[in-house]
Amino acid sequence: MNYLPILLNMKNKKILVVGGGVIAHRKILCLLEFSINITIISKEITKELSEIIHKYKLTYIQDNYNKKYLSNIDILVVAVNNLKLQEEIYLYTKDRKFLCNFVDFKEYSDFIFPSIIKQGDISISISTNGQSPAIAKELKNYIKSLIPLNINEFLNSMKDLRNNLPKGEKRMSLLRKKAQEYFNSLKK
Numbered sequence: 001m002n003y004l005p006i007l008l009n010m011k012n013k014k015i016l017v018v019g020g021g022v023i024a025h026r027k028i029l030c031l032l033e034f035s036i037n038i039t040i041i042s043k044e045i046t047k048e049l050s051e052i053i054h055k056y057k058l059t060y061i062q063d064n065y066n067k068k069y070l071s072n073i074d075i076l077v078v079a080v081n082n083l084k085l086q087e088e089i090y091l092y093t094k095d096r097k098f099l100c101n102f103v104d105f106k107e108y109s110d111f112i113f114p115s116i117i118k119q120g121d122i123s124i125s126i127s128t129n130g131q132s133p134a135i136a137k138e139l140k141n142y143i144k145s146l147i148p149l150n151i152n153e154f155l156n157s158m159k160d161l162r163n164n165l166p167k168g169e170k171r172m173s174l175l176r177k178k179a180q181e182y183f184n185s186l187k188k
């Protein structure tokens with residue numbers, strides 16, 4: 001199975017997370033880097049998650065899953081410790097037009113969570129196609145250690161140049177050259 005690593009525009013996307021345990025908490029921490037439009041449904045939630053809900057003013061519904069909560073959403077993450085319920089929700093949602101993630105069933109999921117490095121405007125996502133999340137996590141830490149400390153300063157200078165010069169061949173070749181010089185200088 002293959003997953004295309006695209007960058008999804010999260011503006012005005014309504015996210016629903018079913019479940020309030022350790023994994024729901026981790027997925028929510030990842031989502032929070034990109035959106036706070038998140039609703040959580042679960043009778044019980046961890047203390048850490050409850051602090052996050054309070055801090056970011058997320059919507060929390062203290063209830064068990066019910067299909068009535070699926071109306072008007074764009075993204076669904078099902079993070080319950082109940083495989084039968086995940087399958088039941090998959091069967092109900094598979095013909096519906098929102099993107100679903102089931103934490104125990106990559107084969108049912110429209111998308112899976114990569115391991116993400118987010119530093120300012122730079123984001124790097126690492127996936128093993130679902131084969132070894134442990135490798136994705138450790139590879140993330142490895143790649144993190146290789147990222148130059150001042151990369152965002154350099155990015156900002158490139159952003160300024162790009163915004164202040166007219167679009168076209170001349171700008172493209174200047175920006176290509178500057179990017180190459182920056183990375184070549186790191187090798188010395």
Ligand SMILES: C[C@@]1(CC(=O)O)C2=NC(=C\c3[nH]c(c(CCC(=O)O)c3CC(=O)O)Cc3[nH]c(c(CC(=O)O)c3CCC(=O)O)/C=C3\N/C(=C\2)[C@@H](CCC(=O)O)[C@]3(C)CC(=O)O)/[C@H]1CCC(=O)O
Pocket residue numbers: 026027030101102103104105106111112113114115116126127128129130131132133134135136137140
């Ligand atoms: C990257 C990361 C992102 C995140 O969660 O935000 C993520 N899993 C992370 C960690 C992690 N997950 C697991 C371990 C234990 C070691 C191991 O199993 O390897 C560890 C490591 C640890 O815990 O340290 C167990 C596990 N994971 C899945 C299952 C179900 C199954 O395989 O059926 C089980 C078995 C449960 C069991 O056995 O009971 C499924 C998925 N996990 C994914 C993502 C998707 C594929 C990503 C890819 O393409 O590589 C996918 C397919 C679906 C999805 O979750 O969207 C995050 C690292 C975050 C970071 O960077 O710190």
Ligand SMILES: NC(=O)c1ccc[n+]([C@@H]2O[C@H](COP(=O)([O-])OP(=O)(O)OC[C@H]3O[C@@H](n4cnc5c(N)ncnc54)[C@H](O)[C@@H]3O)[C@@H](O)[C@H]2O)c1
Pocket residue numbers: 018019020021022023024041042043044045046063064065079080081082083085103104133
């Ligand atoms: N994808 C991943 O990265 C990954 C990693 C490890 C484990 N898992 C899987 O994730 C699942 C969840 O693990 P966890 O550690 O978060 O479990 P957990 O026991 O910490 O949390 C389960 C949560 O599901 C909620 N829940 C149960 N039934 C519900 C219902 N009917 N409606 C709403 N909420 C309900 C519970 O209230 C609880 O908050 C497990 O099945 C596990 O195999 C996935």
